[in-house]
Amino acid sequence: MALLHTHGILGLNARNLLYIKPFNPKKAVAFADDKLKTKMFLGSRGIPVAKVYARIENRRQIRDFDFSSLPSECVLKPNEGYGGEGILVLRGRRNGIFLENGKMPVTERELRNHMEDILDGKYSLSGHRDMAFFEQILVAHDCFARLRPAGLPDLRIIVFNLVPVMAMLRIPTAESGGKANVHLGGIGIGVDIAKGVTTHAVQYNRLIKALPHGGSPAGIPIPFWDEILLISSRIQHITNIGYIAVDITIDRDMGPTLLEVNARAGLMVQVANLAPLRSRLERVTGLKVSSPEKGVRLGQELFGEKRTQHSEEKSPPVLGTRETIAVSGDGGTVEIAARIDPDQQRSTFSSDLVTELLERGMLEATAEGNTYRVKFTLGGKKVQTAVESAAVQGPERAIIGRRDLSGFLIDPLRTDTPSTRIRYRPLAPSGTQTCESLRRTATRRARRWI
Incomplete structure (x- = not known):
């Protein structure tokens, strides 16, 4: 971590006092925490989201729920969960019984018990009562194959004042239980905002030079990059959440697809990029940015790695x-x-x-x-x-x-x-x-x- 200077690094206290408290009012934070409401709201405004198969709000619905109405592959999630906790990925059935991650059988009784835990708030960010929902399972785009993820990778984009200021690719590992959360043991890889190409990688708060299978984490191009940045900026424009982290994956069939938005995102993104987040936020504070398109252009101009004079890469049309x-x-x-x-x-x-x-x-x-x-x-x-x-x-x-x-x-x-x-x-x-x-x-x- 010696490569990171202390000047300009954003800590938790500074994040809460300087960016969350003044720019994310309680109503906006509550909106971001409600995953179902967020997805329905954004999906109706043209943001690509996964399909929701069923929602469970009370114990009577748990008792009467017909699991045969679900497709063979789906995801069970808590509505206000955090850190990837409480999520069950169901891939296929064996003798009519769901298989967690395609391996371990999960009986209907176990699923109902898990749904009760979700409703009791066991995985809720606030600890309050929650609801559960079954969602379409997304399939990772072929561009992720060289990373050999143990689950569905995603991209976290930090947006402030409509400007994408920093981004990180999150790779699920066996240590993280197939979840893309870096604090659970997933790998965070910085992404150059201008080019959409991976740079440095971090796992367990340490920089790593190679991925678990031996490949380099650097120099991997992310497809649909400009579209991903534009979706992220549009989401901030629509929701009016001033300091926001947008989690997007690239589905094999749907392309860029929203997973969730976060009004109080962690700060590992600056370690993965070897760049201080606070300096970037200060640089765009107070700028008049009239549209998401201009916010994307500005972010790429300000925070992309400098290109050589002989670079053949051109600005996007x-x-x-x-x-x-x-x-x-x-x-x-x-x-x-x-x-x-x-x-x-x-x-x-x-x-x-x-x-x-x-x-x-x-x-x-x-x-x-x-x-x-x-x-x-x-x-x-x-x-x-x-x-x-x-x-x-x-x-x-x-x-x-x-x-x-x-x-x-x-x-x-x-x-x-x-x-x-x-x-x-x-x-x-x-x-x-x-x-x-x-x-x-x-x-x-x-x-x-x-």
Whole structure:
């Protein structure tokens, strides 16, 4: 810990007096502690959250609960739990009996007893009566495979004044019982705010050079990084919790997904980053930040590790709420006006547009029926994705959802309105122009339309 200077480090007393007390009123703290209320509130406002299968509020509901109504894989949680305590991860059944973490059988009687403990407040942060709920189990994204986690990893983002100031990747281990909590023996890995790349790692309050399997914790890129920062800043903007920690995981199917918010987060994040948190908080105190998008941009500019002059990495493109996409195919390029909507998960093309693009050979049907694979250019970036066919309200014929907005920043004040007329540009008849040059031409045209 000698690498950390005492100046600028945030201690518990300073955190409580300088940031929690003035910026997190009791009502906001109580809201953050209520996981179900928080998820329902944020989920209805476009923040991706896991599905809740059932909630248990009293002993009669425990007595009458039908466990066969649950899927084979789910998570039982206390609503106001803390530190990962009281959570049961149920993976599969054997002879109709749930298996904890896919191994140890848990009978219905044991589950009912555990639910009673939750209702009695055994795992509650305040010690008061609580409620239990069963939730969708999330599956770790493939990007975490090289870390060999013993459970579901997550990212903790500290946000203050709409600015993401520090971040940490938390890795569950066998010592932590498969939970991502660092104080239980999980591994905390600092993340460079600008690049979304891991830096230093800590376990049991000590810096470590290697992960348990021998791999290096440094230099691992986190996908969807800009989207994760933007979700975190948006959550603070929506909840008005002034000093907040947002815990997000990356699900294999859903992408970035909110786990919970915390109004009194621990301070191990500054050890994992070898950087003092208080200095960063002081640097953004009093700044006028008008939107989450600007908060993300500011955080990356202020707190990202300095890039070399020869770095090929570019700033993420900034999109307005309406843009033009260029859909590419063997026969040419189609330029289409699209609405940018991060509140919608998957991108959508109107039914007539899908028909037209199928005729041109620019879409490929999938096994899901109304879903199609497509390649298009947006803001100078190539996107390969699957879109749904559905009705699209408004003058645009396409909606780009948050799954395809990773790597972009969105400026809601940007009001450029592209033409709603579709333009088709066929390939040049001469054989002198290469496919690569055609792609570059399509990209330049799309930019001019934007």
